[in-house]
Amino acid sequence: MSIKISRILHAGYLFESDGTQIVFDPIFENPFSHNCYAFPCVEFDAEQIRSLRPQAVFISHYHDDHCSLDSLDFLDRNTPIYIYCLFEELLAMIRELGFANVNALAIDVPVQVGPFEVIPRQALDAEVDSLFQIKASGLNVLNVVDSWIDPTTLSELVQNGPWDMVLWPFQTMREVEVLAPSRALHATGKLPYEWSEQLKSLNPRYVVPSSCQFNFEIWSWYNRAFFPVTYRTFQLEVKAVLPNTEIVRLDPSVTVILDANSLVCAEPLPWVRIVSGPVVDYLYDGDLKAPPTAEIATRFPALTTDEAEQVLNYCRSGLLQRYREIALSIETYFHKPRHWCLSIYSHTGEVTRFHYHLNATGIELTEGANEPLAWLTEVPSFKLYSALMNGETLSSIYIRINDVVFTPEIEAEIQEVDVVEDPLIRCLYNGVFGGYQTAQLKRLKQRSKLVEKRPMRS
Numbered sequence: 056m057s058i059k060i061s062r063i064l065h066a067g068y069l070f071e072s073d074g075t076q077i078v079f080d081p082i083f084e085n086p087f088s089h090n091c092y093a094f095p096c097v098e099f100d101a102e103q104i105r106s107l108r109p110q111a112v113f114i115s116h117y118h119d120d121h122c123s124l125d126s127l128d129f130l131d132r133n134t135p136i137y138i139y140c141l142f143e144e145l146l147a148m149i150r151e152l153g154f155a156n157v158n159a160l161a162i163d164v165p166v167q168v169g170p171f172e173v174i175p176r177q178a179l180d181a182e183v184d185s186l187f188q189i190k191a192s193g194l195n196v197l198n199v200v201d202s203w204i205d206p207t208t209l210s211e212l213v214q215n216g217p218w219d220m221v222l223w224p225f226q227t228m229r230e231v232e233v234l235a236p237s238r239a240l241h242a243t244g245k246l247p248y249e250w251s252e253q254l255k256s257l258n259p260r261y262v263v264p265s266s267c268q269f270n271f272e273i274w275s276w277y278n279r280a281f282f283p284v285t286y287r288t289f290q291l292e293v294k295a296v297l298p299n300t301e302i303v304r305l306d307p308s309v310t311v312i313l314d315a316n317s318l319v320c321a322e323p324l325p326w327v328r329i330v331s332g333p334v335v336d337y338l339y340d341g342d343l344k345a346p347p348t349a350e351i352a353t354r355f356p357a358l359t360t361d362e363a364e365q366v367l368n369y370c371r372s373g374l375l376q377r378y379r380e381i382a383l384s385i386e387t388y389f390h391k392p393r394h395w396c397l398s399i400y401s402h403t404g405e406v407t408r409f410h411y412h413l414n415a416t417g418i419e420l421t422e423g424a425n426e427p428l429a430w431l432t433e434v435p436s437f438k439l440y441s442a443l444m445n446g447e448t449l450s451s452i453y454i455r456i457n458d459v460v461f462t463p464e465i466e467a468e469i470q471e472v473d474v475v476e477d478p479l480i481r482c483l484y485n486g487v488f489g490g491y492q493t494a495q496l497k498r499l500k501q502r503s504k505l506v507e508k509r510p511m512r513s
Contacts, residue, residue, distance in 0.1 A: 056192035057314040060220075061324045062305040064093050066121055066200050066266040068222070069109070069324065072191040075169030076109040079187065079198060080121040083129050088120045088491075089441070090451040091269040096331040097307045103326035104129045111168045113160075114138040115200040116184045117145050119448060119491040120269075124152055128499055137166055139175050139185035142488050148496050160185065176212065178202035188215065194313060197257065198222045201266040209253055218259035220313055223250075225289045226267035226337075229281050230449075233345075235456045235474045241341035242283035246292045255296045261318055263303050264289045271451075274354060279340040286336050306333050348455045352400035352435035363401075366440050370397060370409045371420065377482040378418045388472045389413045393429040394421075395478055399436045407436075413478065430469075431459050432479045442483050446490030449480060 059071040065087070066080040083104050085093040108131060114122045117140045127136070127149065135156040136149055149157045160166070162185065165174045170191045178184035184202035188195070197212065201224040204212070212218075227247060232239035254262065264286060271277040290302045303318065305311065308327035312319050358366065374397075389395075392414040399407045410423025438452035456474045460466070474480075484490075 056194075057312050058189075058191055058194050058196065059310060059312050059321060060196075060305075061310040062268075062307055063324070063327060064097065064307045065091075065268045066115065066198075066224075068198070070171065070189065070191075070196075073170045075171060076107075077168055077171055077173070078107075078109045078112045080115055080200065081112060081126050081130075082120065082123060083126045084123060087123060087126070087269070088451060089445075089447050090271050090275070091120060092271065093307060094268055094270040094337075095306060095329050095333055095335045098328045098330050100326040100328070101129065107131075107326075109134060111135045111137060111166070111171075111173075113166075113173055113187060114140075115187065115198075115202070116140065117142065117489065117492075118183075119446075121200070122492065124148065124492050124495040124499060127152060127154070135168075137173070141182060145489050145492060148489065148492050151496060152499065177205045177208045179205045181205070188212070193315060194219045196220045196222070196313075197259070199224055199265070201226075203249075204253055209256060213256050216257065218257050219315075220261040220263065220318075221254065221257055221259040222263045222265035223254065223293075224266040225264035225286070226282055226284050228267060229283060231474060233277055233280055234449075234454055234477075235458070236280065236345040237458050238474075242339060244283045244285070244288060244339055246284060246289065251292060251296045254293060254300075258297065259300060261301050261303050261313070262293055262297070263305050265305075268307070272354070276343060276345050279338055279343045280345070282337040283339045284337065285339070345455075345458075348398070348433040348435065348453065348458075349400050349404040349406065351453050352437070353402060353404050355402055355435050355437035357402040358437055358440055362440050363436065365443070366399065366436050367407070369439075369443060370399065370407075374479070374482050375411075375418050375420065378413075378478060381481055381485055387476060388468065389430075389476070389478065390415045392426070394423055394426040395430045395432070396423060396428055397479060398431070398433040399439060400433065401436050411478070418478075427462050427465065428459070429461065429465050430478070431457050432477055433458065434479065444494070446492070446494040448491060449475075449484060454479065 061069040063069060064082045067082045068079045070077050083099050085097055112134055132153040136154050137158045137160050139160040146157050146159060160175045162175050162177045165172050172190040174188040175185040176188055178186055186200055186202055187198040195218050197218055199222060286304060293302055307329060308323040310321040310323050312321050395411045395413055397409045410421050412419045412421045433455040435453055441447040442452050456477050
């Protein structure tokens with residue numbers, strides 16, 4: 056009695072037992088989420104993936120690196136899809152893609168698929184994430200995906216042991232720190248204390264450093280600033296608290312067979328091929344100076360005249376309308392009168408600046424010379440366009456916040472301000488759900504129509 060476990064990419068896994076296959080958080084793209092490149096680098100065999108017939112797909116949450124319609128598009132439309140998501144809109148999108156059997160998962164409600172019992176468990180951010188308990192062949196596996204474990208859930212999981220294997224999210228990504236690098240503190244490079252304690256409580260036979268299996272564009276400074284934890288550090292620190300546990304690195308395509316007594320290697324997935332050296336690790340440089348946004352903007356293509364005008368029109372009017380629609384708390388930094396500058400950089404590094412006056416009643420476009428600067432936002436115009444039109448997410452648009460020294464009074468005030476309160480970030484993402492998948496669905500449907508209209512060969 057055993058479970059065959061294969062790593063696909065990032066948080067993606069294929070589980071097989073007694074002839075039944077189930078897939079978790081499938082990603083069949085490289086890159087995915089616009090600029091996440093498989094680490095180590097891989098290639099996918101699209102035709103072999105299209106021939107897969109898993110008995111079910113389980114998706115832990117709606118983030119685009121876990122729920123990608125481009126990846127789901129490879130699968131047979133009769134495949135049952137189970138997703139933890141509180142927003143019916145996403146389930147509707149997957150159905151619109153053509154899947155007939157789409158189901159919302161509920162916490163602690165098991166789903167039986169052949170020999171597999173999959174139980175969603177509550178994550179710390181219950182409005183977004185879930186984790187999975189997977190039981191089959193007398194074995195017990197916990198897939199934490201990339202969530203943090205709710206304390207109450209941890210107590211329940213300990214009671215649900217013993218655990219044969221835990222797939223653990225080994226990275227603490229600096230998603231917020233890279234937005235304001237000149238103001239960010241250095242990372243320690245160590246695992247959070249809570250993680251070590253939680254793993255110690257679970258006491259599994261095997262731990263897999265899971266999720267976060269990607270890098271960015273080869274030129275990106277994020278590659279030395281985003282990922283503070285290395286595989287080596289994970290190995291050493293987990294081994295220190297769990298000396299009898301084996302830490303198992305599973306790169307894409309790697310397959311293992313887990314049974315009650317052992318874990319052995321098996322033939323790798325034939326449709327995932329590593330094309331770079333398999334022994335790679337992350338490198339973090341806390342002293343790295345981020346390149347200016349003007350330089351980063353030159354890495355992206357030029358917008359067409361019409362696209363560039365859409366960006367400018369958004370900055371002149373669309374942004375103002377959107378900002379006025381967002382309810383501001385009276386505690387926010389921007390409730391007081393503030394001078395905000397939004398700098399948009401073209402593919403040549405040329406900057407266009409927009410100055411706004413913000414206060415409790417809204418926003419106005421100004422010349423900006425009558426009051427001291429209180430907030431600065433920089434972004435490449437190509438990436439702003441992509442965020443507006445393609446649902447590109449915050450982690451890939453290379454936005455830069457407050458990379459300047461303000462007056463002493465302003466500096467004292469902004470120390471306690473969360474950078475995601477940035478006005479552009481709020482306008483692009485607050486209250487917006489599924490922008491990435493919406494853009495994917497639109498593109499996939501357009502492609503389908505083009506295929507339908509293609510003339511038949513005689």
